[in-house]
Amino acid sequence: GGKEKALKKESERLRELIKDTQRMYFEKGKLETRIYENMVKSYALRLSEVEERLAFMDAEKAIKKVGGDLK
Numbered sequence: 001g002g003k004e005k006a007l008k009k010e011s012e013r014l015r016e017l018i019k020d021t022q023r024m025y026f027e028k029g030k031l032e033t034r035i036y037e038n039m040v041k042s043y044a045l046r047l048s049e050v051e052e053r054l055a056f057m058d059a060e061k062a063i064k065k066v067g068g069d070l071k
Contacts, residue, residue, distance in 0.1 A: 007054050014047040 018040055025036040 004054065004057055007050050007057075011047060011050045011054065014043050014050065018043045018047070 021031070021036060021039045021043070025031045025033075031039070
C-alpha cells in the first residue's frame with residue numbers, strides 16, 4: 001500500500017509541475033521554448049513511467065483477487 005500511495009502522490013506532483021511549466025511558458029512567457037519543451041518532455045516521460053507502474057500494480061491486485069499468478 002505504501003508504494004502505491006507514493007506513486008500516486010508522485011503522479012499528482014508531476015501533473016502539477018507540468019501545469020506550472022505550461023503556465024510559466026504560455027501565460028507569463030518566462031521560459032524559452034527549448035527549455036519549456038525539455039521540461040515538459042522530462043515530466044511527461046516520468047509520469048508515463050509512474051502511470052505504467054500503477055497500472056501494473058492494479059493488474060497484479062486483480063489477478064490475485066481471482067486467485068491467479070502473474071508469472
